[in-house]
Amino acid sequence: MSLFRKTAATLSVAVNTLNLTPKHPPWPSLWMGGYGWNPRGGDGTYARKLRAHCLVLDDGGSPNVLLRIDVVSIPRDVHLELRRRIVVVEKLVADSDFLIACSHTHGGPMIGSTHPHPNVLMNLQPADISAVDGSTSLFVDLMVDLAKRTVQAPKVPATLHYAEGSVRIGHNRTEESDAVVPDVPVLLVRNATTTEPVAVLFGYACHPVCRGNDTIFDSDYVGVVIESIERRLGLPALFFQGPAGDINPNPGGPLVVGEKLADAVVAVLARNEFTTVTGPIRTTLTEIQLPFAADTGDSAVLAQLKRTFESRLDGHLGQAEVRHARLMLEQIRTGTLPRSIPMPIQCWKLGGLTILALSHEVLSGYQQLIKDVAARLGTGKLWVMAYANETQCYVPTDVTAWQPGYESSWQEGDRLTAGYGSSMLAYSWPSPLKSSPEGKVPADPGSTQAIVLAACEALLR
Structure with missing residues (x-):
């Protein structure tokens, strides 16, 4: 679905924050997402609170709603229910103007019971799965209410300013690549009347797994960055995860990793060398199908x-x-x-900046592949997000898919079946995703990599 508007370029903004840290009651379940293969539930304590942010950006047409959430993943049925409630029932926003983004913290609640399936992932039994579903229903209600309050809140006239920094807080965990994504995109929102900062949006590509596999709720390094920026600058800070499927944080723990990223964001703001970003905002939401290696x-x-x-x-x-x-x-x-895995991809085009948001755990190699497409098209400044709208699988590049492993999801001797201990098994799918024949460059048209890049190119055009 696509919605292109020709409206005045005047922008206005509203921002709200919600504490999303689970507590029983009212949350029926304290089961946690992010790790397998044994039951893992929160013990009722937390290190850093989990948050949801909602930012509404109005360009004089209809509102554009960004919902940023500290959970590890949102399965398709929950994503579609959120979209139905907010777009169709409440009529708060047009479909392609509504974007959900997960931080992918592994210290948050499990949301949904399909992909991953709680029994496969953690051996949860029917009563436990029912509790997860109850918490998921509560979660959806909270997100709908947050979006509604923010859309209906008074807005201030706004100007947008974009710049990029660079930092290395992570490393590539696969044997096929040593690539990381050092980019730190930063979008500063100012009050158009007073020029005072209203909010800062920033991103990075790195798994939030500093805390490790324990029973304490924690927004991980993401929470450290947010709290540090808000403490230093006194304004809401919204984090958006990049293509981090194969990138883990460097040693040091949440505080060390988070403060290093916070320093990078603050350094970008201190340089004050921004590109002005303007309206109107043109949005597109499309969906592709990722084929399995096995034709089911x-x-x-x-x-x-x-x-x-x-x-x-x-x-x-x-x-x-x-x-x-x-x-x-x-x-x-x-x-x-299933025959394939759906993959929503969303594009927001503003004057001076394009935001491309991909669902699922997209591997870091796609950052450069997509930026190469954007450079060929003359797109200009591009912010690539991942974990957007729904997260139901890893999306490997051909280079990673050609080797057996967790991200490629196959083992020696069997390229058709989800390998033991692999990501496709964790996410409850039957087979790895289809790749090009080994060594084939450019990618085969029917491969996952080619299908993803073709969709991105169509949106960027």
């Missing part, structure tokens, strides 16, 4: 998958593989095994 619509391939999953029921790989195999076999039996 082919009866012969389906029979092969069935034999593989049946062979895993004896538990020789591990109990997570058994739980995953049971789910896959049930989907084969009922004819509900």
Whole structure:
């Protein structure tokens, strides 16, 4: 769906913040997302509070709503319910003008019970899964209320100012690449009347896993950055995760990593060398289908998958593989095994800046691939976000997909089935995503990489 407006370029803005740290009651569940393969629930304490921010940017047409949330992931059914409630029921915003972004902190609540499935990921039982669903329903209500309050709040006239910094707080965890994304995009919002700062939006690409796998709720280094900037500058700071699927933080813990990123953001603001960003805002929301390596619509391939999953029921790989195999076999039996994975991609074009927001755990290699496309098209300043709208799988580049591993999701001897201990198994899918034949450059048109880049190019045009 696309909505292009020709309206006055006058901008106005409203910002709201909500404490999203789970507490029982009213949250039915304190189960946490982000790690497998055993049950993991919050103990009722937290290190840094989890937040949701809503920023409404009005260009004189209809409002544009950014909803930024400290959770590890939002599955498709929850994303679509949020979009239905906010766009269709409440009629707060047009479809392509509504963008959700997750920080991907691994110290937050589990949201949804589909991808990942709580039983496969953590061996949760029906009563626990019901509690997760109850917390998910509460979460949706809170997000709808936050969006509604912000859309209806008084707005101040605003000007936008964009600049980029650079810092290295992470490393690439795959053996196929040492690439990281050092970019620190910064968008400063000022009151157009007083010129005083109103809010700062910033981004980086790095997994928020500094805390590690424990039972304390924590927004991780993301919370450190936000709190540090707000303490230093006295204005709301909104973090947006980049293509961080294969990037982990360097040693040092949340405080060290977070303060280093905060220093980089503040340094950009102190330089005061901005590009002015103007309205109107043109928005587009599209959706592509990511193909599996296994054609699950082919009866012969389906029979092969069935034999593989049946062979895993004896538990020789591990109990997570058994739980995953049971789910896959049930989907084969009922004819509900998916053929592909949907991937929404969203584009907001402003004067002087384009924001391209990709769903799922996109690997860092896409940053340069997309920027190469943008340079060829003459797009100008480009901010690439990931973990947008819904997060249901890793999206590897060909280079990573050609090697067995967690992100590519296959193991030696079997390129068709979700490998044991892999990301596709964690997210409850049957097969790795389809790649180009090994060594083929440019990417094969039917490969995941080619499909993603073609969609990005179409939006950037």
